[in-house]
Amino acid sequence: MSTYIDSLNWRYATKKFDNTKKVSQEDLNSLLEATTLSASSFGLQPYKIVVVEDEAVRAKLKPHAWDQSQITDASHLIVLANQNSFGEELVEEYVENVSETRGIPAEGLQGYADFMKSKLVPLAEDAKAVWTAKQTYIALGNLLSAAAIHKIDSCPMEGFDAEKFNEILGLTEQGLNTAVLVAVGYRSEADETQHYKKVRKSKEDLITHI
Structure with a gap:
């Protein structure tokens, strides 16, 4: 089995996919599980994962x-x-989940809940949207890495009109906003970029030890 680093060296932002090849349901489930296991601030996961399979x-x-x-x-x-936004319900739903999952009385979590609310609820609306969007990028990293380990190609994408995506996918009425896309599948042999050498800054330029 290839190492994690080997997998990261293998992956690239796939430009052309082979539209005749499909990711199996088992592998798709693994990718989605890895994404749901991503870290997030306070563990709140203020986002949704939408899998778009419908060709139309x-x-x-x-x-x-x-x-x-x-x-x-x-x-x-x-x-x-x-x-896009949230109130105290974001924290309250999380605390309820913790209580049920770990068998902890909800009242025993009240102090932590109040702390989270004090840090998050007073944020300005634009700051809330920025904060929730940042959480999706943590999930994005896990998804890309999981795909690489499974030898499934991927392409993270920011080039899109979020308002139109929200409209077509029915996200606006759910209080959601398209933050980032990930196309997954298998590379086309015609995709020449798969043969390009990976370009990254040197460790000396990128990493500082203090």
């Missing part, structure tokens, strides 16, 4: 993503959508 829906989305072929040719399109 993806065809509607494509013009609003610079007509990039990955939208329709990849096996699956995964949308990470952050909550």
